[in-house]
Amino acid sequence: MKRTVVGMLALTAMAAAMGSAFAQETAKVAPAMTAAEKEQAKKIYFERCAGCHGVLRKGATGKNLEPHWSKKDKDGNVTEGGTLKLGQQRLEKIIGYGTDGGMVNFDDILTKEEIGLMAKYIQNTPDVPPEYSFKDTMDSWKVIVPVDQRPKKQMNNFNLKNMFSVTLRDTGEVALIDGDTKEIRSIVKTGYAVHISRLSKSGRYVYVIGRDGRLSLIDLWMEKPAVVAELKIGFDARSVDTSKFKGYDDKYAIAGSYWPPQYVIMDGDTLKPLKVVSTRGMTVDGEYHPEPRVASIVSSEIKPEWVVNIKETGQILLVDYSDIKNLKTTTIESAKFLHDGGWDASKRYFLVAANASNKIAAVDTKTGKLAALVDTAKIPHPGRGANFVHPKFGPVWATGHLGADVVTLISTPSDNPKYAKYKEYNWKVVQEMKHVPGNLFVKTHPKSKHFWADAPQNPDKDLAESVAVWDMADLSKPKAILNVAKDSGLPPTKAVKRAVHPEYSADGKEVWISLWGGKTDQSAIVVYDDATLKVKKVITDPKMITPTGKFNVYNTQHDIY
Ligand code: DHE
Numbered sequence: 001m002k003r004t005v006v007g008m009l010a011l012t013a014m015a016a017a018m019g020s021a022f023a024q025e026t027a028k029v030a031p032a033m034t035a036a037e038k039e040q041a042k043k044i045y046f047e048r049c050a051g052c053h054g055v056l057r058k059g060a061t062g063k064n065l066e067p068h069w070s071k072k073d074k075d076g077n078v079t080e081g082g083t084l085k086l087g088q089q090r091l092e093k094i095i096g097y098g099t100d101g102g103m104v105n106f107d108d109i110l111t112k113e114e115i116g117l118m119a120k121y122i123q124n125t126p127d128v129p130p131e132y133s134f135k136d137t138m139d140s141w142k143v144i145v146p147v148d149q150r151p152k153k154q155m156n157n158f159n160l161k162n163m164f165s166v167t168l169r170d171t172g173e174v175a176l177i178d179g180d181t182k183e184i185r186s187i188v189k190t191g192y193a194v195h196i197s198r199l200s201k202s203g204r205y206v207y208v209i210g211r212d213g214r215l216s217l218i219d220l221w222m223e224k225p226a227v228v229a230e231l232k233i234g235f236d237a238r239s240v241d242t243s244k245f246k247g248y249d250d251k252y253a254i255a256g257s258y259w260p261p262q263y264v265i266m267d268g269d270t271l272k273p274l275k276v277v278s279t280r281g282m283t284v285d286g287e288y289h290p291e292p293r294v295a296s297i298v299s300s301e302i303k304p305e306w307v308v309n310i311k312e313t314g315q316i317l318l319v320d321y322s323d324i325k326n327l328k329t330t331t332i333e334s335a336k337f338l339h340d341g342g343w344d345a346s347k348r349y350f351l352v353a354a355n356a357s358n359k360i361a362a363v364d365t366k367t368g369k370l371a372a373l374v375d376t377a378k379i380p381h382p383g384r385g386a387n388f389v390h391p392k393f394g395p396v397w398a399t400g401h402l403g404a405d406v407v408t409l410i411s412t413p414s415d416n417p418k419y420a421k422y423k424e425y426n427w428k429v430v431q432e433m434k435h436v437p438g439n440l441f442v443k444t445h446p447k448s449k450h451f452w453a454d455a456p457q458n459p460d461k462d463l464a465e466s467v468a469v470w471d472m473a474d475l476s477k478p479k480a481i482l483n484v485a486k487d488s489g490l491p492p493t494k495a496v497k498r499a500v501h502p503e504y505s506a507d508g509k510e511v512w513i514s515l516w517g518g519k520t521d522q523s524a525i526v527v528y529d530d531a532t533l534k535v536k537k538v539i540t541d542p543k544m545i546t547p548t549g550k551f552n553v554y555n556t557q558h559d560i561y
Pocket of ligand 1: 047049052167194195238240295296297298339340341383384500501548549550
């Protein structure tokens, strides 16, 4: 017995030294790593892999990456194995070149050595990161400008309604860009790989969440808008929203954490933490999950409630914030791997992608029940989706897909008698508009006749740099394809400049598209005239590094999409 263990250790050491995949696969023992290698790999894993595969590597949008995991068919035969079974060479190939299953290639992001390191790392048992208590949250809280020292009225002359909060992903900043003049009014330091911005009910405060869990509160009334409070809500986060029910204007905020799996409720104008709630528990299949991450959060306008979508469990929580000490939560079963979503036109139903289940779940926030679970094409990714009145099927909500070449239109109910005749279509997929895979965001506006969709994750450079535009009055007309990279007039680069996230101006007349280049490339925002589809303005600046999401104050405040 002793000899076997010694033998295996010797084999592992030899395998690590020689980088021999064969030896590792035979030994089925994780490759040895030095402490420094582990630290480096841990950082890369957090920055590049955890979002899709989870910190504990149990899988969500991405596959399970545990060393000893296996998938069996109904007869008990193993059909898929964990990372140890896949082994070093196969893992290096998958990480480098990606897969048909949706894994992107990392050979243009990571070096050959880093890819080798990551292949080794994921054959080792996952590290369990520390927890983060209410006290930790409280200790991280900083009020930079107390409420009584803030302006009593707007101190600048910007048209705040048409201000855009723009994510500068790789610098951990947001740029506040004046939608009327297209000038950058302020660049504000926020969390690492900053993700999204949301608005308070009044439109005065912008809440920005970084992937490192740092939540920043920006006061738009200041002469130069700046951060007035900060809170670290966890180690890894993606979502934030505010209280939007009448009487709770700017009163509370809520932010969701990926790790630890929990959400934090805080005061809206100071970010003082009030409550931390864990989301660990059972999946819709009845299995315990140790890492059910908080995905999208949205605020209801018809009840004092947030819709909190829990990714791994597939449970949708309606969190009633009218009594935070005695918190009431309705738990609605839907489908696993909830991600992003948005309201239907009536703002009664919230539609959320259960992306790795290829479904859209619709919650009726009036009755507090699941309204529908709609099967769709592969990996729906709506962003917040887009609402319009289809010429044949009435009110529809649209989602694009990361994994399929269509935009799906789902019929949504309406109380308006003029749409009563479309009732028979409700919650059915009424049309799939031909697009290309790799779409992330779709968008339209109640005042627009156009429907926009990007494709930044498409492997084809031209497609990733372009957007498609449909005429909603006649969807059979060929869609316009706008090559945003070419339209920007920026010099061509070998690296892809991804055209991502269409966002309308407050009046619905312009569409802003980010051109997301590499960290050292010049990026831009290209502004199109929505009526003519002609370029109106290209916003570039050396400080405009890796722009991605753009959040128009008025549209975000009122959930217009
Ligand atoms: Fe996002 C929304 C999670 C990668 C840009 N993204 C969301 C939401 C979630 C999420 C849960 C919904 C928030 C809400 O409404 O409360 N995003 C994740 C990930 O887990 C993922 C896949 C991987 C990761 O490691 O983070 C990921 N997201 C990205 C990007 O790489 C994008 C394209 C560029 C970037 O800036 O990071 C990106 N995500 C966005 C944007 C939104 C978003 C712009 C908001 C859309 C909107 O219109 O509201």
